[in-house]
Amino acid sequence: xxxxxxTDKFLDLIEENKKLIYKxxxxxxxxxxxxxxxxxxxxxxxxxxxxxxxxxxxxxxWIYKISLNxxxxxxxxxxxxxxxxxxxxxxxxxxxxxxxNEIDEKLQGVIGxxxxxxxxxxxxxxxxxxxxxxxxIMGITKSNVATKINRIKRKLKNQLSxx
Amino acid sequence: MEYxxxxxxxxxxxxxxxxxxxxxxxxxxxxxxxxxxxKLFFLKYxxxxxxxxxxxxxxxxxAPTYKMEYVDWKFILGWTLILAVLIYLIYINLKTYxxxxxxxxxxxxVVESAQKSNRMKSxxxxxxxxxRISMPLLYTGIVxxxxxxxxxxxxxxxxxxxxxxxxxxxxxxxxxxxxxxxxKLERDILEVNEYLK
Numbered sequence: 001x002x003x004x005x006x007t008d009k010f011l012d013l014i015e016e017n018k019k020l021i022y023k024x025x026x027x028x029x030x031x032x033x034x035x036x037x038x039x040x041x042x043x044x045x046x047x048x049x050x051x052x053x054x055x056x057x058x059x060x061x062w063i064y065k066i067s068l069n070x071x072x073x074x075x076x077x078x079x080x081x082x083x084x085x086x087x088x089x090x091x092x093x094x095x096x097x098x099x100x101n102e103i104d105e106k107l108q109g110v111i112g113x114x115x116x117x118x119x120x121x122x123x124x125x126x127x128x129x130x131x132x133x134x135x136x137i138m139g140i141t142k143s144n145v146a147t148k149i150n151r152i153k154r155k156l157k158n159q160l161s162x163x
Numbered sequence: 164m165e166y167x168x169x170x171x172x173x174x175x176x177x178x179x180x181x182x183x184x185x186x187x188x189x190x191x192x193x194x195x196x197x198x199x200x201x202k203l204f205f206l207k208y209x210x211x212x213x214x215x216x217x218x219x220x221x222x223x224x225x226a227p228t229y230k231m232e233y234v235d236w237k238f239i240l241g242w243t244l245i246l247a248v249l250i251y252l253i254y255i256n257l258k259t260y261x262x263x264x265x266x267x268x269x270x271x272x273v274v275e276s277a278q279k280s281n282r283m284k285s286x287x288x289x290x291x292x293x294x295r296i297s298m299p300l301l302y303t304g305i306v307x308x309x310x311x312x313x314x315x316x317x318x319x320x321x322x323x324x325x326x327x328x329x330x331x332x333x334x335x336x337x338x339x340x341x342x343x344x345x346x347k348l349e350r351d352i353l354e355v356n357e358y359l360k
Contacts (some may be wrong), residue, residue, distance in 0.1 A: 100179045103175060
């Protein structure tokens with residue numbers, strides 16, 4: 001039996017950070033169905049990890065960490081024995097702004113050129129996280145982050161010189 | 164495309180997602196508040212209808228029974244009872260209407276909404292209680308008013324008693340239907356508040 005108060009608190013937390021999850025799921029998948037599946041998978045993983053969250057880091061950082069870890073190791077599958085939490089309130093489809101889709105596709109085209117780990121690094125960098133924070137999320141040192149990000153930027157510049 | 168351009172595009176994307184999220188919230192809260200709004204509209208319509216319908220129906224029903232020679236103590240007592248109940252009904256329906264009008268699902272804060280719902284419930288509950296007295300009084304008033312124009316025999320007495328029993332049963336069943344509707348309305352308002360919270 002799940003405590004309603006805990007569930008409500010969790011859903012509030014998701015509500016506050018759903019944009020972040022949305023962005024990760026959109027930058028890691030090409031097809032709508034996969035994006036939705038990954039979105040739900042991330043929420044399920046956050047739900048599983050929720051009882052262990054002690055608030056040592058910022059909530060958004062913690063959610064980012066789980067989201068990226070899920071996205072990196074994600075492939076389409078279903079776990080039968082898993083306890084899923086019901087979360088239906090995703091971004092709307094019917095009122096979607098065509099410009100959002102356009103930007104989404106453009107960014108996906110660019111970021112999709114990178115490997116899964118590089119994608120995580122660039123997402124965090126684009127979202128304004130410091131090298132130190134990125135290092136903490138990805139489990140690497142600050143200098144390693146700086147080196148990797150510079151390499152990614154060079155890679156992007158080379159690969160996108162024709163766009 | 165340089166990294167700076169990607170960053171600009173990302174910021175634009177971020178802003179657009181924020182807008183989309185607000186739009187999403189607005190859309191959901193509008194669709195959630197549609198149900199309670201309809202119920203409120205129906206209840207408001209019923210209270211306005213009662214203000215107009217009761218006096219007109221009584222006038223239409225009682226006018227043909229009026230004759231100068233029928234005016235006696237029963238007639239006067241009958242009209243006194245009818246008017247007293249009519250005034251009460253107009254007052255309570257206006258009070259109900261204003262309580263219902265004050266409720267704004269989706270716009271009220273949780274506290275405001277709870278206060279307004281409680282006010283509405285207490286008005287309805289006093290209505291049910293008072294109806295046990297006001298309706299028999301109105302009925303007695305009508306019977307007294309039309310008494311002189313009636314041919315009092317067994318059939319008439321049976322009809323009067325039958326109508327009284329029907330009114331009595333209505334006063335038991337009627338509030339139940341209303342109470343369910345109000346409970347549903349309260350639940351719908353709560354749902355909107357939960358979402359907006």
